[in-house]
Amino acid sequence: MAILEIKVPDIGDFAEVAVIELLVKPGDSIKAEQSLLTVESDKASMEIPSSHAGVVKELRVKLGDKVAEGSVVLLLETADVAAVAPAAANVPATNVVSAPDRSTTSALPAPHQPTEQTQALPHLPHASPSVRKFARELGVPLNEVKGTGGKGRVTLQDVQAFSRSVMAGTVATKAITAVAEQKNSATGEGAAGAALGLIPWPKVDFAKFGPIERKNIGRIQKISAANLTRNAIMIPAVTNHDDADITDLEAFRVQLNKENEKSGTKVTMLAFLIKACVAALKQFPQFNSSLDGEQLVLKKYWHIGFAADTPNGLMVPVLKDADQKGIVQISTEMAELAKKAREGKLSPAEMTGASFTISSLGGIGGRYFTPIINAPEVAILGVCKSRTEPVWDGKAFQPRLMLPLSLTWDHRVIDGAAAARFNVYLAQILGDMRRVLL
Numbered sequence: 276m277a278i279l280e281i282k283v284p285d286i287g288d289f290a291e292v293a294v295i296e297l298l299v300k301p302g303d304s305i306k307a308e309q310s311l312l313t314v315e316s317d318k319a320s321m322e323i324p325s326s327h328a329g330v331v332k333e334l335r336v337k338l339g340d341k342v343a344e345g346s347v348v349l350l351l352e353t354a355d356v357a358a359v360a361p362a363a364a365n366v367p368a369t370n371v372v373s374a375p376d377r378s379t380t381s382a383l384p385a386p387h388q389p390t391e392q393t394q395a396l397p398h399l400p401h402a403s404p405s406v407r408k409f410a411r412e413l414g415v416p417l418n419e420v421k422g423t424g425g426k427g428r429v430t431l432q433d434v435q436a437f438s439r440s441v442m443a444g445t446v447a448t449k450a451i452t453a454v455a456e457q458k459n460s461a462t463g464e465g466a467a468g469a470a471l472g473l474i475p476w477p478k479v480d481f482a483k484f485g486p487i488e489r490k491n492i493g494r495i496q497k498i499s500a501a502n503l504t505r506n507a508i509m510i511p512a513v514t515n516h517d518d519a520d521i522t523d524l525e526a527f528r529v530q531l532n533k534e535n536e537k538s539g540t541k542v543t544m545l546a547f548l549i550k551a552c553v554a555a556l557k558q559f560p561q562f563n564s565s566l567d568g569e570q571l572v573l574k575k576y577w578h579i580g581f582a583a584d585t586p587n588g589l590m591v592p593v594l595k596d597a598d599q600k601g602i603v604q605i606s607t608e609m610a611e612l613a614k615k616a617r618e619g620k621l622s623p624a625e626m627t628g629a630s631f632t633i634s635s636l637g638g639i640g641g642r643y644f645t646p647i648i649n650a651p652e653v654a655i656l657g658v659c660k661s662r663t664e665p666v667w668d669g670k671a672f673q674p675r676l677m678l679p680l681s682l683t684w685d686h687r688v689i690d691g692a693a694a695a696r697f698n699v700y701l702a703q704i705l706g707d708m709r710r711v712l713l
């Protein structure tokens with residue numbers, strides 16, 4: 276072990292530069308080449324890297340200090356003494372100040388190149404190269420971040436806070452809003468997307484190719500388009516597909532409908548799916564949660580939204596307290612909510628508060644699809660039309676009614692193994708609803 280003095284190396288034409296950002300603190304373990312601090316002249320800012328890996332013992336500079344070539348920046352404890360190169364001809368920028376059995380010196384790597392103008396252009400906020408790099412990695416548009424450092428400088432913490440607010444949905448970046456607007460635009464015109472570095476939306480004179488008709492996009496479609504666009508862009512979503520054997524459940528459903536023929540209540544597979552999903556959500560509570568900043572909000576209620584196709588566009592009525600209701604009651608309420616949705620009569624209360632959503636295309640067809648999560652929920656189940664398939668039972672193929680399931684989940688909250696387990700569990704329940712009682 277040795278204690279090295281890390282010094283400011285040759286910084287070119289600058290006699291003295293100000294320390295404007297400290298990127299490490301005592302106790303930090305750092306890698307060789309890692310940036311230690313940012314300095315700024317009247318023309319440019321640059322980062323001073325470390326020549327060695329080690330642990331920061333003591334900082335010898337503070338914000339606002341003026342430093343010059345050779346100024347000691349910090350003391351670094353390193354086991355890396357053997358790797359210290361002989362002193363370079365120019366500046367001995369690293370001194371071993373305490374080593375049990377050897378003493379040597381080494382030159383620091385050159386400072387990272389000045390990469391920005393200090394007199395920031397109107398569209399270029401003050402930020403050090405490492406903060407810019409960090410923002411780029413997160414996809415954070417730096418010009419939208421309010422800097423809290425000196426002269427409005429954007430710090431690492433500012434970028435983190437901005438990113439958290441966007442994730443929590445309390446801030447929308449102009450870039451995302453612009454893309455949403457672009458996707459909502461009936462004409463596809465506008466410079467939106469440029470902020471994300473995307474090429475412009477294609478502008479085509481369709482009439483050149485044949486007759487066309489133009490229609491205004493409805494209010495509900497515009498609202499859902501904006502929400503879907505935000506959710507598709509901002510959520511790192513993954514979809515797992517699986518099948519559930521609903522042969523027995525379908526037989527039970529048909530029998531139930533016969534029994535209830537007189538009452539007029541029709542039970543569809545969706546009612547069973549809601550019940551089965553509640554059981555799976557209880558088993559895997561992270562699927563019944565929302566992200567709120569750095570916290571996960573686990574909900575102790577089970578309100579299930581279901582996508583309804585209406586003449587005005589997609590609506591999502593919410594069946595409240597599904598855990599406390601039986602299949603027949605769920606079916607009755609669902610039919611009422613779906614009717615209201617089609618008639619455009621849903622109240623705001625009937626469209627809010629869902630903790631999980633099901634989108635069923637079972638009455639229409641298809642095999643699998645990738646539903647978009649209804650933020651701030653963290654998962655959504657897509658269901659398609661069941662069909663009879665040959666299933667191997669170990670001895671022979673049996674005709675079984677199989678229901679295709681597509682579970683989309685937010686990878687920030689859920690991992691792939693949990694999603695696969697959720698689907699397996701859900702399929703088990705649909706295979707034998709008695710498991711709901713367990």
Ligand code: COA
Nearest residue numbers: 543544545581582583584613634635636637638659660661
């Ligand atoms: N497999 C096979 N058949 C199914 C099925 C499935 N998974 N789900 C429903 N069906 C059958 C029903 O049993 C019914 O059959 P029947 O007429 O012989 O009795 C028929 O399909 C129609 O069912 P539906 O009226 O759609 O009832 P539902 O309870 O399944 O769904 C709504 C109700 C409101 C969800 C549905 O009408 C709807 O709007 N679906 C579209 C949702 C949507 O647009 N999602 C995409 C969002 S991106």
